Amino acid sequence: MHSKTRSSNRPPIRTSEIHCLGVFRSIVECNGVSPAATKLNVDVSTVSRQLKDLENRLGMWLCERGRGGFSLTTEGEAIYRLACDLLRTMEDCEDRIDEIRNRTVGQLRLGAVNHVFTNTEISLGQVIRRMHEKAPELDVGYNVMPSREICRAVLNGHIHIGITAHDRDYSDLERFTVYQERHRLFCGRGHPFFDAADQALTPASLKEKKYVARDHRAGTDTIAEGLGLVRGAVANDIEAITVLVESGLYLGYLPTHHVAALPSAKNLHALTIEGADADVPIYLYHRMGARRLGIVRMFIDELNAVKEQASPWPARHADAGITG
Numbered sequence: 001m002h003s004k005t006r007s008s009n010r011p012p013i014r015t016s017e018i019h020c021l022g023v024f025r026s027i028v029e030c031n032g033v034s035p036a037a038t039k040l041n042v043d044v045s046t047v048s049r050q051l052k053d054l055e056n057r058l059g060m061w062l063c064e065r066g067r068g069g070f071s072l073t074t075e076g077e078a079i080y081r082l083a084c085d086l087l088r089t090m091e092d093c094e095d096r097i098d099e100i101r102n103r104t105v106g107q108l109r110l111g112a113v114n115h116v117f118t119n120t121e122i123s124l125g126q127v128i129r130r131m132h133e134k135a136p137e138l139d140v141g142y143n144v145m146p147s148r149e150i151c152r153a154v155l156n157g158h159i160h161i162g163i164t165a166h167d168r169d170y171s172d173l174e175r176f177t178v179y180q181e182r183h184r185l186f187c188g189r190g191h192p193f194f195d196a197a198d199q200a201l202t203p204a205s206l207k208e209k210k211y212v213a214r215d216h217r218a219g220t221d222t223i224a225e226g227l228g229l230v231r232g233a234v235a236n237d238i239e240a241i242t243v244l245v246e247s248g249l250y251l252g253y254l255p256t257h258h259v260a261a262l263p264s265a266k267n268l269h270a271l272t273i274e275g276a277d278a279d280v281p282i283y284l285y286h287r288m289g290a291r292r293l294g295i296v297r298m299f300i301d302e303l304n305a306v307k308e309q310a311s312p313w314p315a316r317h318a319d320a321g322i323t324g
Contacts, residue, residue: 017057018087020051021079022083023036023051024051024079024080025080025084027047027070028063029158032065033047033065051063060075061075062075063076084156087157106295107138107140107141108131108138108139108160108296109141109160109161110124110140110141110142110143110161110163111142111143111144111145111159111163111164112124112144112150112162112164113145113147113163113165113237118255118260119255119282121178121179121181122178122303122307123310124142126306127299127306128142131302135298141159145162147165147236148166148216150162150164151168151170151173154286155287160286160287160293160299161299163282163283163285164285165281167281171288172288173286174287174288175283175286176283177281177283180282181255181257181279181280181282182255182256182257182279183220183278183279183280184270185252185253185276185277186245186251186268187248187271188249188267188269189248190247190249191248191249191251191269193205193251198271198272198273201272206228206229206251206276209228209230210229210231211224211251212234212235212244212252212253214236215235218280219278219280220253220280223253223275223276223278224253227276238255238258241253242258242259242268245268253278254268255280
């Protein structure tokens with residue numbers, strides 16, 4: 001199919017076509033028609049037909065699909081960005097209309113890395129409860145997501161708020177530090193360091209030892225390499241790092257609050273080595289200007305209120321159950 005010149009008398013975009021744009025966004029974010037159909041809970045044939053209808057309406061191929069796999073065409077990449085902008089604007093408009101009605105309804109969509117819930121400095125459960133007490137008609141969608149995907153989800157409007165250690169400035173996003181979490185270098189049972197006395201370990205002991213690196217460059221990778229550790233495995237989140245460290249084959253950086261909450265904490269040992277600990281900032285991201293939306297402003301206000309009421313989190317409590 002070749003690109004067509006837009007007719008001057010072509011009718012304006014219809015509601016059904018806006019729906020098809022939403023389906024197309026899901027196809028792109030799920031990386032294919034079949035996974036998008038599963039997410040949308042409809043037949044694959046329905047999603048394929050809606051994609052074809054959109055391509056016919058626009059007069060261009062949006063993506064390649066088939067045995068060769070899924071990929072966007074140049075036109076498809078442009079339409080995807082426009083679809084995200086359009087759908088995000090419509091969602092924001094709905095939220096603002098509800099605010100004008102003086103009602104906080106709809107859905108607040110959150111995305112966070114998987115280990116945030118074990119940190120008592122920000123009890124997201126308490127934040128959500130406080131919001132429900134003030135806005136009982138508000139629904140909350142909570143998604144556990146890989147760190148590097150969270151900012152993309154905020155940018156394309158899939159979520160309103162993202163909480164992640166991902167450290168990057170975006171021109172279209174605002175961010176602030178929610179809290180700092182202590183990461184320590186751990187080994188698992190069976191590793192040569194597991195039963196070693198802490199006083200016997202020095203920075204020199206780490207030279208050429210294998211550790212679990214993040215699949216995206218993180219601050220702990222910089223510290224690990226500075227200590228002479230070498231990449232032995234790669235993981236995309238804290239749970240995956242935990243599994244690899246528990247194998248006894250690798251060292252790895254883990255948050256102390258996460259390890260303390262594990263039933264298998266006794267199988268992990270924190271190394272006490274000068275210069276090996278790390279304080280990792282956890283950020284909250286939202287789109288530029290999103291605090292004008294009542295649900296985003298309410299979440300941030302309640303989060304700050306919960307943080308102020310929380311008791312200080314002593315190091316001995318955070319490390320409870322951790323050997324080392």
